Amino acid sequence: MEEKSLFILKNIKVKIKNRIILDNISINLKKNNITGVIGPSGSGKSTLLKVLSFLLTPYSGEITYKGIALKDYNPQKYRKTVSYVQQRPYLFPKTVRDNLLYGPKLWGIKYNEEELYALLDLVNLDPVFLDREVINLSEGEKQRINIARSLANKPEVLLLDEPTSALDLLSTEIIENLILKLKKQDLKIIVVTHNLEQTKRISDEVLVLNAGRILDHISIDEFLHSRSDEEIRLYFKKQSSNGGNQND
Amino acid sequence: MIDWLNNFIDSALLIDAGRRIILSLILLAIMLGLSRWQHTDLEGSFIYGFIRGLVQIVLLGFILVIIFSLQSLLLLYIILSLMIVFAAASTRRTHKYPKVFEIELAGIAVASYTIMTIVIVLGIIPVKGEYVIPLGGMVISNSMALSLIAMERIYSDLEHKKGMVEAAIALGATPRKAMNSIIRDAIRASLLPSTNRMAILGIVSIPGLMSGMIIGGMNPIIAAIYQIIIFLMIISSGFIADIIVSYYIIKIVFDPNGALKPDYSIE
Ligand SMILES: Nc1ncnc2c1ncn2[C@@H]1O[C@H](COP(=O)(O)OP(=O)(O)O)[C@@H](O)[C@H]1O
Numbered sequence: 001m002e003e004k005s006l007f008i009l010k011n012i013k014v015k016i017k018n019r020i021i022l023d024n025i026s027i028n029l030k031k032n033n034i035t036g037v038i039g040p041s042g043s044g045k046s047t048l049l050k051v052l053s054f055l056l057t058p059y060s061g062e063i064t065y066k067g068i069a070l071k072d073y074n075p076q077k078y079r080k081t082v083s084y085v086q087q088r089p090y091l092f093p094k095t096v097r098d099n100l101l102y103g104p105k106l107w108g109i110k111y112n113e114e115e116l117y118a119l120l121d122l123v124n125l126d127p128v129f130l131d132r133e134v135i136n137l138s139e140g141e142k143q144r145i146n147i148a149r150s151l152a153n154k155p156e157v158l159l160l161d162e163p164t165s166a167l168d169l170l171s172t173e174i175i176e177n178l179i180l181k182l183k184k185q186d187l188k189i190i191v192v193t194h195n196l197e198q199t200k201r202i203s204d205e206v207l208v209l210n211a212g213r214i215l216d217h218i219s220i221d222e223f224l225h226s227r228s229d230e231e232i233r234l235y236f237k238k239q240s241s242n243g244g245n246q247n248d
Numbered sequence: 249m250i251d252w253l254n255n256f257i258d259s260a261l262l263i264d265a266g267r268r269i270i271l272s273l274i275l276l277a278i279m280l281g282l283s284r285w286q287h288t289d290l291e292g293s294f295i296y297g298f299i300r301g302l303v304q305i306v307l308l309g310f311i312l313v314i315i316f317s318l319q320s321l322l323l324l325y326i327i328l329s330l331m332i333v334f335a336a337a338s339t340r341r342t343h344k345y346p347k348v349f350e351i352e353l354a355g356i357a358v359a360s361y362t363i364m365t366i367v368i369v370l371g372i373i374p375v376k377g378e379y380v381i382p383l384g385g386m387v388i389s390n391s392m393a394l395s396l397i398a399m400e401r402i403y404s405d406l407e408h409k410k411g412m413v414e415a416a417i418a419l420g421a422t423p424r425k426a427m428n429s430i431i432r433d434a435i436r437a438s439l440l441p442s443t444n445r446m447a448i449l450g451i452v453s454i455p456g457l458m459s460g461m462i463i464g465g466m467n468p469i470i471a472a473i474y475q476i477i478i479f480l481m482i483i484s485s486g487f488i489a490d491i492i493v494s495y496y497i498i499k500i501v502f503d504p505n506g507a508l509k510p511d512y513s514i515e
């Protein structure tokens with residue numbers, strides 16, 4: 001069972017405005033692990049996540065989810081199932097409740113108050129947040145609502161695009177713990193990160209991207225042993241200035 | 249043909265018009281004098297503009313007399329169609345959006361044909377060129393203006409709220425659903441000014457159409473009723489054009505799988 005691939009990508013190429021953004025991407029991603037995606041800024045990490053969630057249609061190549069080609073899915077239903085969480089939290093007006101229920105309303109998923117509290121509890125937020133207006137939230141709270149909003153849709157796969165790059169240590173820890181908890185609940189997680197320690201803590205394997213190509217797809221330990229410290233530093237160089245210094 | 253031409257030539261009106269134009273040459277003389285005095289070197293332009301404008305507008309007058317006397321529905325629709333194509337084509341110069349001609353053509357055409365057909369079939373306006381063409385012209389130019397406001401608004405809102413639209417799509421929303429609030433705001437922005445102008449009719453504004461009709465000798469109550477009708481025609485056709493335009497824009501900025509195209513561009 002575990003050995004079966006969830007995603008199979010064959011020769012994926014993405015072109016935007018005639019520029020090749022991803023090239024020759026062939027990977028198998030398994031279900032019960034956490035995949036960290038690393039690579040320098042502009043290497044195509046976000047683009048890869050968007051391809052996986054069908055937010056971008058590749059120029060060429062094949063991609064299947066659970067053995068079925070993406071083009072054979074209803075795109076909306078697919079995106080609900082394979083949920084892309086943007087790097088920055090673009091929350092809807094007006095309250096936290098409006099945001100959490102946006103997806104469920106689209107899909108006819110019913111939530112009672114208790115279930116909404118449970119959702120907030122997953123991201124360590126008190127029930128009083130439910131009717132707060134999102135403009136009054138801190139950056140860390142917004143990002144946690146951003147993730148909870150996707151989880152409200154009950155996805156099978158969560159694609160997190162640098163979820164902690166703009167966050168303080170506390171919010172970062174909360175999100176890392178959430179990721180580990182979700183893994184136990186049978187959710188496949190693919191997470192783009194720039195933080196070496198974080199990758200070590202949460203990833204089972206890493207996907208190394210450079211200039212739109214896959215360099216490596218190995219366990220985090222193998223990666224750390226096969227690369228020089230200098231190279232490793234290159235991959236985990238922080239690109240945002242406000243994320244605090246979490247790279248020991 | 250000969251009949252109405254004779255009407256004009258014989259008319260005392262013609263003599264009267266001649267007298268007025270000759271007297272108004274005094275204004276032209278003042279302009280020339282001022283230009284000479286102020287060394288603005290505009291004398292040539294003034295004379296050229298005056299003669300050219302005079303010839304054009306008099307010719308237009310004759311053409312309008314012919315068009316206004318038309319009672320053939322087919323001919324009237326052909327003229328309206330030409331006006332629609334010209335209106336749509338004129339947007340290409342001012343609005344550099346993708347496919348603006350096709351979008352505006354579809355929006356203006358559907359809106360104008362629908363509204364004009366309704367008012368003609370219901371007998372709200374007579375099947376005469378003097379009604380169908382000027383009212384049709386107003387419907388066409390307003391559908392164009394209002395739907396361009398909606399289009400501008402949709403594109404600029406999309407630019408600002410791209411992240412939110414992408415978030416909605418990522419949660420499984422259809423493009424239409426993800427664009428809901430943007431389109432709603434754009435339609436409101438496009439229709440509210442005309443709606444407000446309708447509400448202050450007669451108090452703050454004395455509209456051109458009504459003034460013209462009264463000057464032309466129409467009963468003021470009839471003129472007033474036409475004025476309110478034209479507002480309803482403008483707003484309803486603008487509404488239809490807005491809806492068509494917004495659907496069309498969705499087709500342009502989203503791919504067939506319902507995701508925002510990464511490379512849609514406002515040139
Ligand atoms: N919508 C777009 N239009 C033009 N170029 C884009 C677009 N999206 C991504 N790119 C380009 O694709 C490359 C990869 O981008 P991205 O996947 O965001 O990289 P990463 O997430 O690794 O920083 C970058 O060079 C970026 O400029």
Ligand SMILES: [Mg+2]
Pocket residue numbers: 045046047087161
């Ligand atoms: Mg990125």
